[in-house]
Amino acid sequence: MTAPGEAARRKPARRPTIKDIARRAGVSESAVSFALNDRPGVSQDTRARVRRVAEELGWQANSAARALSGERAGAMGLVLARPAQTLGVESFFLQLVSGIQEVLSARQIALLLQVVEDLDTECALYRRWWAERRVDGVLVVDPRTDDPRPELLAALGLPAVVVGGPAAPGPDPAEPSAGEPSATEPATTEPAVTEPATTEPSATPPHPLLSTVWADDAKAMARILDHLYGLGHRRIVHIAGLPGLAHTARRIQSLRTEADRRGLDRRQVHSVTTDYSDAEGAEATRRLLDAARPPTAIVYDNDVMAVAGASVAAERGIPVPGALSIVAWDDSALCRVTHPRLTALVRDTPGFGRLAAQELLAVLDGGPLRTVQGELPHLEARESTAMPPPG
Amino acid sequence: MTAPGEAARRKPARRPTIKDIARRAGVSESAVSFALNDRPGVSQDTRARVRRVAEELGWQANSAARALSGERAGAMGLVLARPAQTLGVESFFLQLVSGIQEVLSARQIALLLQVVEDLDTECALYRRWWAERRVDGVLVVDPRTDDPRPELLAALGLPAVVVGGPAAPGPDPAEPSAGEPSATEPATTEPAVTEPATTEPSATPPHPLLSTVWADDAKAMARILDHLYGLGHRRIVHIAGLPGLAHTARRIQSLRTEADRRGLDRRQVHSVTTDYSDAEGAEATRRLLDAARPPTAIVYDNDVMAVAGASVAAERGIPVPGALSIVAWDDSALCRVTHPRLTALVRDTPGFGRLAAQELLAVLDGGPLRTVQGELPHLEARESTAMPPPG
DNA sequence: TTGTAAGCGTTATCAA
DNA sequence: TTGATAACGCTTACAA
Numbered sequence A, B: 001m002t003a004p005g006e007a008a009r010r011k012p013a014r015r016p017t018i019k020d021i022a023r024r025a026g027v028s029e030s031a032v033s034f035a036l037n038d039r040p041g042v043s044q045d046t047r048a049r050v051r052r053v054a055e056e057l058g059w060q061a062n063s064a065a066r067a068l069s070g071e072r073a074g075a076m077g078l079v080l081a082r083p084a085q086t087l088g089v090e091s092f093f094l095q096l097v098s099g100i101q102e103v104l105s106a107r108q109i110a111l112l113l114q115v116v117e118d119l120d121t122e123c124a125l126y127r128r129w130w131a132e133r134r135v136d137g138v139l140v141v142d143p144r145t146d147d148p149r150p151e152l153l154a155a156l157g158l159p160a161v162v163v164g165g166p167a168a169p170g171p172d173p174a175e176p177s178a179g180e181p182s183a184t185e186p187a188t189t190e191p192a193v194t195e196p197a198t199t200e201p202s203a204t205p206p207h208p209l210l211s212t213v214w215a216d217d218a219k220a221m222a223r224i225l226d227h228l229y230g231l232g233h234r235r236i237v238h239i240a241g242l243p244g245l246a247h248t249a250r251r252i253q254s255l256r257t258e259a260d261r262r263g264l265d266r267r268q269v270h271s272v273t274t275d276y277s278d279a280e281g282a283e284a285t286r287r288l289l290d291a292a293r294p295p296t297a298i299v300y301d302n303d304v305m306a307v308a309g310a311s312v313a314a315e316r317g318i319p320v321p322g323a324l325s326i327v328a329w330d331d332s333a334l335c336r337v338t339h340p341r342l343t344a345l346v347r348d349t350p351g352f353g354r355l356a357a358q359e360l361l362a363v364l365d366g367g368p369l370r371t372v373q374g375e376l377p378h379l380e381a382r383e384s385t386a387m388p389p390p391g
Numbered sequence C: 001t002t003g004t005a006a007g008c009g010t011t012a013t014c015a016a
Numbered sequence D: 001t002t003g004a005t006a007a008c009g010c011t012t013a014c015a016a
Helices: A006-010 A018-025 A029-036 A044-057 A063-068 A084-089 A092-106 A119-132 A149-156 A217-231 A246-261 A278-290 A303-315 A333-337 A349-364 B006-010 B018-025 B029-036 B044-057 B063-068 B084-089 B092-106 B119-132 B149-156 B217-231 B246-261 B278-290 B303-315 B333-337 B349-364
Strands: A075-081 A110-116 A137-141 A160-163 A211-214 A236-240 A269-273 A297-300 A325-329 A343-346 A371-373 A378-380 B075-081 B110-116 B137-141 B160-163 B211-214 B236-240 B269-273 B297-300 B325-329 B343-346 B371-373 B378-380
Touching: A018 A029, A018 A044, A029 A044, A063 B063, A075 A092, A075 A119, A092 A110, A092 A137, A092 A349, A092 B092, A092 B110, A110 A119, A110 B092, A119 A149, A137 A149, A137 A349, A149 A160, A160 A349, A211 A349, A217 A236, A217 A246, A217 A297, A217 A325, A217 A343, A217 A378, A236 A246, A236 A278, A246 A269, A278 A297, A278 A303, A278 B333, A297 A303, A303 A325, A303 A333, A303 B333, A333 B278, A333 B303, B018 B029, B018 B044, B029 B044, B075 B092, B075 B119, B092 B110, B092 B137, B092 B349, B110 B119, B119 B149, B137 B149, B137 B349, B149 B160, B160 B349, B211 B349, B217 B236, B217 B246, B217 B297, B217 B325, B217 B343, B217 B378, B236 B246, B236 B278, B246 B269, B278 B297, B278 B303, B297 B303, B303 B325, B303 B333
Parallel strands: A075 A110, A075 A137, A137 A160, A160 A211, A211 A371, A236 A269, A236 A297, A297 A325, A325 A343, B075 B110, B075 B137, B137 B160, B160 B211, B211 B371, B236 B269, B236 B297, B297 B325, B325 B343
Antiparallel strands: A110 B110, A343 A378, B343 B378
């Protein structure tokens, strides 16, 4: 290591290039390139020598040069189009990102993360990234019911995977959930895969233009309903997140289906939408509890709103779970530190991120357009859910 | 826009280059380059024409080509070396990132985010990024008391800014905090700046090798002490975060200083360290409350632990703030949704991120090595702090 | 099996 | 004010 301090700061060490390696190994540049990229056309002996020299020199391919010569940029993009406020509170994104990274960094691929204000800016950014050749592909999060992004990305030819799934409900809600994968299954299990173009030509694929990785919100909601209905609840309200998001639509739809199947009154089992904030979660809770016949159970679409709701109940002296049961969609430290601890739908979010990244790599490798389903979440029953009060 | 669907997916549109612009505008490539980069050597007329054509074609400089020809990579790096578990719960990072982005994206600079397991991997990553020329600079977060990163980065000549400040306590803890900036000041106020090399040659700069952006944890802790001492508390424990982090050391040091200044008993006013998790926060709280003379006030180094602590108190039937006051270092939705709402130290985290990004840009522009101080946080008094019980 | 040379898209250095 | 032309570091035909 060179001497630290001012000198080092001003005069950085020169980075070695393949030319340096070629000279030192006594071969041509192309031989070096072949050797380092595991391509045929170079003897075992030369390959080994070149490798050793590269190692000695601490050589790493200049990413710009590699990208320029027709290769890949070696980076993927992820854009979050949510107000900064909403971002901070949710544990979801950083966990997703860390899962994505795990897969990408194993292949030496970088992740470009950008936080923008709205969907238009996001679309403009995709165009710029594409024009700049900055990324090889992107992960599209928070799919909407009416989403302009798949079409744009398909038109640009920028490989992409939609993370979070389609707006339409899953395969067929009426169909019995045959061989449901259990949440305790080893993580190495191949996730369920549908290849819309081949196996089910008649079924409309969720995003006909892009591969999709999604969670079966419909089944997850069914599990929650099973739990609450089983306890005896008949007045159940779902405080959902942003109305424009695809998974919000799926959850709302599923609640309806499940309510109908059990012959529950739709006026007493329904959804209301919010912006995911603690403020709107609390406000919605207050309104519900003020009603003539308040719900005996509330399902919140994220952990923050669930905790806010529990807090509103506490304020009013409504015992949880004595008079009100609470379920949080998505587990986090939050659900475990409140009192009582909240029953929550546990998802493997980093695992979901890994799956998404793998799928994106598959698309880049020329794999077929397909729809992959992540592990089904399971319901972790804690102290916030119990039998409803009599009456 | 071309037709969507399969065709578009397979045959992406070609990206325009300066060659295309040159041809269409009837000038040479170099003229185009000059025109587009605001360099002299081209007539107003030509410049305007070139600009218009570029606009029409939707041209964007190929980032790889630009990077290769000696220019900048147009990207900055940020590495988070924390286990994925710890990441999710804290609102801090995503907010910091969104602030950083705000500044970088205005200059069309991308942010590479990477999550790694440990410091060694982080250092290896810096080396790789440097060798790959992938980033123009990096933001170093979570500075440690004994940190290998500044020396490495200085030796590599990779521009960097340390976010979170030095291990040593601030300027001089004994010195009266003259003209403290109020938290209500407009955000446009120039932050306090120390240029160690010039103004204070005798004072040891925190990181002699890198520019630093930091918050004055010492003063912040003093504010918390002011609040609690003023209410009458004399037994105050600080449940700190990771012991190796610089700001943890600063806060612990400041607590000692403040305790001494007020003649408080060091056995009754002290710090304990944790890993920031709700589990350790709760565990530490239990131990403290089991003691013969438990503290009347606890200061937690993050919001998650504060909520966990409040939950422990609730479990044991210890009224907050009646018998125990609680302060959270860092505000978030969490502190506002619990019951009672928690008194918290409010920082402008996105603002801190903006400041860090600006400083990094300044370093890249050849600015001097310096230490910049962020806005001083303020204490938002809520219902979790009150007078201690008599005795 | 090896070396030579062209090209990727940009910036920068020259003459004209 | 312009327009060739040579880098930048890598990949990849193509020739030896």
